[in-house]
Amino acid sequence: MQHAKALFDIERNAEEELHAMRGLGGGVLRIGASTTIATYIIPPYLGIFHRAYPGIKLSITSANTRLITQLMNSHEIDVALVEGPIEEVGIVSEAWRKDEMVLIASPEHIFANTTEPIDPYRIADEIFIVREPGSGSREVVTDALSAKQVYPARQLEVGSTEVTKQLVAGGLGIAMISVASIRDQITLGTLVVVPIKGLHVERVLWRLSVAGRLSNPATIAFNKLIQI
The missing domain is CATH 3.40.190.10 (Periplasmic binding protein-like II)
Structure with missing residues (x-):
C-alpha cells in the first residue's frame, strides 16, 4: 500500500509539474500546519502566494503536530509546518523559525x-x-x-x-x-x-519533508516565500 501511495504521489507531482511549467499557472498546493501556525502565522503568506499565483489551488489542513506528521508521511500534503520536534523514520525536520x-x-x-x-x-x-x-x-x-x-x-x-x-x-x-x-x-x-x-x-517551529520525495514547483515557491 505504501509503495502504491508513493507511485500515485509521483504521478500527481509529475502532472502538477507539467501544469506549473507555464509560470505556475495551475495545480494544487496542499499545506498542513499545526493549529497555531495555521491560524496566526501563515495567513499573510497564503495571501501573498495567492496573489502571485492565482492559478494554484490552495488546500489548507489545520491539526496538531502528530496528525500533520502522519499526513506528510502518507503523502497527503505537500508542505508541513509544525510546532514540535519530530523523530520519525522517513521524516526530515528542518528548523523554520522561532x-x-x-x-x-x-x-x-x-x-x-x-x-x-x-x-x-x-x-x-x-x-x-x-x-x-x-x-x-x-x-x-x-x-x-x-x-x-x-x-x-x-x-x-x-x-x-x-x-x-x-x-x-x-x-x-x-x-x-x-x-x-x-x-x-x-x-x-x-x-x-x-x-x-x-x-x-x-x-523552534519546524518544516517537515519526506526523505527522497521530490517537491513540485508550487511547493518550492511556497517554501521560498515563507523563508522571507
Whole structure:
C-alpha cells in the first residue's frame, strides 16, 4: 500500500509539474500546519502566494503536530509546518523559525497585579490550561516547566488555542501559549502577559519533508516565500 501511495504521489507531482511549467499557472498546493501556525502565522503568506499565483489551488489542513506528521508521511500534503520536534523514520525536520511561549492571565488574576516576575513554582498552585496530547505546544510547555520542577496539580485540557484564550480571559485559569496568538487580546486588554522569573520559553517551529520525495514547483515557491 505504501509503495502504491508513493507511485500515485509521483504521478500527481509529475502532472502538477507539467501544469506549473507555464509560470505556475495551475495545480494544487496542499499545506498542513499545526493549529497555531495555521491560524496566526501563515495567513499573510497564503495571501501573498495567492496573489502571485492565482492559478494554484490552495488546500489548507489545520491539526496538531502528530496528525500533520502522519499526513506528510502518507503523502497527503505537500508542505508541513509544525510546532514540535519530530523523530520519525522517513521524516526530515528542518528548523523554520522561532516562536516565544508566554504565560497569560486575565487582568483580574492575582498574577496580573504583580510588579515583578513571578516565581515559577507559583504556577503549580493554579488551574493550568493545556492543549491536547499530540500538540507541539503542550510538549514544549511541559518540558520547560519540568526543567524548573514545576508540575501543575490541576490541569484543564482543551483542543484549541482560541478556547484556551477565552477560558483564561474568563478567569478560569492560566496558560502558556504562543505570543503570536495573543496580539489582539493584549491590545484590547482582555489578556495580560505575566513574566516568569528565570524562565524564557522559546521554541523552534519546524518544516517537515519526506526523505527522497521530490517537491513540485508550487511547493518550492511556497517554501521560498515563507523563508522571507
